[in-house]
């Protein structure tokens with residue numbers, strides 16, 4: 163079917179831009195004015211861009227209609243005005259799109275790929291949610307290791323890879339699936355209900371088409387590799403979509419992509435099947451808990467193995483849920499470090515420990531161990547605030563006649579991968595100069611521990627808990643602990659054995675000469691909030 167101005171405008175709207183398209187947005191025919199503005203042989207990209215725009219179900223500013231083939235005339239909407247077009251019947255797969263010239267440039271397309279951009283996708287998602295249409299699915303496609311391509315081959319190669327993937331994806335997904343550039347290295351696809359059952363197949367076809375996107379160092383250079391993508395998909399529920407994201411859906415999709423990356427990349431994960439709370443869910447809960455003061459320190463006693471006296475404690479982070487349940491650090495610390503929130507937890511706990519320290523000035527001086535993460539070392543501004551707070555606390559403590567080493571001990575686990583110990587040392591220098599001491603935690607759990615010992619001025623060495631737990635059954639574990647003790651003694655370090663669960667282990671450690679001990683045998687962590695200096699309220703037993 164050909165359109166001309168006479169049929170398209172019914173005599174009233176001459177020069178109107180009218181397209182006859184397939185339901186998926188491919189232009190079958192155009193009115194003369196439309197051809198003039200979007201020539202097929204002239205500026206091809208403009209025409210392509212228009213077709214992509216048409217592929218997105220048009221919003222209120224772009225009129226369109228699907229007709230069933232019975233009518234000979236069509237009532238359509240053009241910029242919210244009703245118009246009548248004298249058109250011969252269209253079959254059910256055809257769509258007539260009318261647009262005002264002035265609307266043409268207002269397309270919301272990504273300039274690199276020509277795909278709809280994030281705001282176009284969000285608008286579409288919001289429309290679906292506000293219409294209450296169920297059954298759609300979202301798919302997040304994340305390019306793997308794009309940073310490596312950029313870093314080693316250049317951003318222009320990265321750009322080409324993104325563009326090629328966008329093209330390959332469009333060629334492979336069904337016409338009624340809307341694909342958008344979601345962020346620099348991510349695409350979002352909206353799968354309509356009639357394709358929902360094929361979601362996995364669509365994802366696999368995208369994965370396969372990514373493998374055909376090859377990259378090389380120059381136009382004529384041989385290919386150096388091919389692309390892989392990690393894909394997460396999940397149901398688009400009725401939830402709330404803000405200006406920037408469909409909240410719940412997005413965190414579930416991100417969790418699925420994260421899982422795909424974690425388990426090796428180049429794979430597809432169904433967000434609806436993820437059982438574990440994702441790092442993002444945990445991260446969100448953590449963020450609220452920090453804001454609402456629900457991250458608290460639980461204190462576990464550390465005992466001098468010779469005298470049996472409590473000489474120190476370790477402050478362990480706990481999250482209190484809004485319902486009052488206590489969540490141990492093991493359940494959120496991994497999410498915190500993956501989302502680079504660990505420094506915020508460290509800061510909370512350090513401050514609470516400083517306050518507890520002030521609250522207990524009537525007691526004997528004690529060492530208070532607090533954990534710091536590699537993330538914390540990246541935040542010199544927090545260290546300055548720690549020093550200011552600690553200074554105030556120390557003035558208070560020193561005034562009571564308890565001078566000597568500062569009570570706060572910063573514990574660093576050897577599992578924290580420190581890229582560069584000299585960087586770590588210079589980051590910590592202000593705190594060390596101030597008089598805080600360092601402890602190396604979990605000694606014996608990794609390979610880098612000796613390097614840390616070589617480079618950093620530790621005062622305490624905490625022995626890996628798993629070694630201590632195995633001591634009663636394993637002569638080898640005993641030998642290793644004995645060896646650590648004799649080395650630490652030669653180096654003038656104070657040893658602390660963690661995870662002591664029974665008297666027999668405590669006796670063995672004492673005989674070996676280990677200085678201090680910590681574990682359930684001596685006391686469990688308790689959440690303590692200082693009220694007055696002589697009065698500590700135990701809120702929860704853990």
Ligand SMILES: Nc1nc2c(ncn2[C@@H]2O[C@H](COP(=O)(O)OP(=O)(O)OP(=O)(O)O)[C@@H](O)[C@H]2O)c(=O)[nH]1
Nearest residue numbers: 305306307308309310312317318320321346347423
């Ligand atoms: N060339 C190019 N790179 C982009 C664009 N937008 C984002 N990027 C890059 O995409 C990369 C994303 O990096 P990361 O999030 O670290 O992830 P990755 O290297 O893809 O690795 P994984 O996601 O872990 O597989 C960064 O290097 C960004 O600079 C773009 O428009 N062009």
